[in-house]
Amino acid sequence: MAGKMCPKCGKMTFFETPTGRRCSKCEYTMTLPVNEGKGGRGYKCSNCGKYTVFNNKCSNCGATYSEKNNDKKLRA
Numbered sequence: 731m732a733g734k735m736c737p738k739c740g741k742m743t744f745f746e747t748p749t750g751r752r753c754s755k756c757e758y759t760m761t762l763p764v765n766e767g768k769g770g771r772g773y774k775c776s777n778c779g780k781y782t783v784f785n786n787k788c789s790n791c792g793a794t795y796s797e798k799n800n801d802k803k804l805r806a
């Protein structure tokens with residue numbers, strides 16, 4: 731699984747976490763607001779990039795996901 735570029739160390743080891751992102755190289759962490767501060771915890775939509783996926787459906791762009799792929803991540 732490929733990560734994003736870490737803004738601190740520049741390595742591609744910036745991984746998503748339930749609350750934001752974390753670099754596995756330098757430990758830099760970033761907390762992102764989920765569901766635009768409305769509460770709850772959405773999973774990141776791979777289509778639009780926002781943390782607005784609830785019940786396998788993105789409330790931002792409407793993309794849907796199969797339960798099989800997101801089950802474990804949604805429970806994290």
Ligand SMILES: [Zn+2]
Nearest residue numbers: 736739753756
């Ligand atoms: Zn880093």
Ligand SMILES: [Zn+2]
Nearest residue numbers: 775778788791
């Ligand atoms: Zn989306």
